Amino acid sequence: MQTEIPAFLVDLEDAFNRAMISNDVEQISRCVTDDWILVTPEAGPIPRSRILDVIGSGLLSHATMTKVPTHACVIGDMAWVTGRGQNTGTFNRQPMQADEYITDIYRKVDGQWRCMLTHLTPVGGSNR
Template sequence: MTADEQALVDAEAAFNRAMISNDPAKIRECISADWILVTPERGPIPGAAVLDAIASGTLVHDTMTKQSRVVRALGDTGFVTGRGHNTGWFRGDPISADEWITDIYRRVEGRWLCELTHLTPAAAPDEKA
């Protein structure tokens, strides 16, 4: 693994920790101002809407884990794809997800910031993928 790829793995871990902190300021440290979340339920969601939902308590994350499968750094762009699991609450109801996640990063002033997160439900465990 290259130093840039390790830095992406570290950025991904920091992003996960920020999300379960439920602190929009900590999350903002890990994402670009234009971050987009793409979900199967709603398609592209502006990052500001996600942060607003977290700030209001509408969306709460209790756990978030990810096993990175593919990590690539291509100049000042990079991506991490892996299998993720998370739990929490949405509008007071419990949520749980098992999904494939791809985070696309851009290096800004020496730091990797997430530009886009794309979620795909994992139908069943696939140890070969």
């Protein structure tokens, strides 16, 4: 069952995808809060500083990233969107690809929506 996804959330997700495939830490930073957490099945909760350091060092890079939102909710200055995402890239110089269910939680900060938490769940098992 799919819910209607507000257009601004689709735009936010698209901008976040573009930032991630840019592999530009500054561009990614504009999409996330200072306390953003990425939750992965492999490593659990990873703080913003760690994931941005890994991207900035070139250890992790993304070549493609897509998300198809299926559920969303907006309550005041908080919003969440869940969908299915796929991405490709490299980790530790090895090719990787992922097929995941992704939930992004957004918070409005100084008039701008920023992702404060991204939670990844593999579709059908391990990703990498």
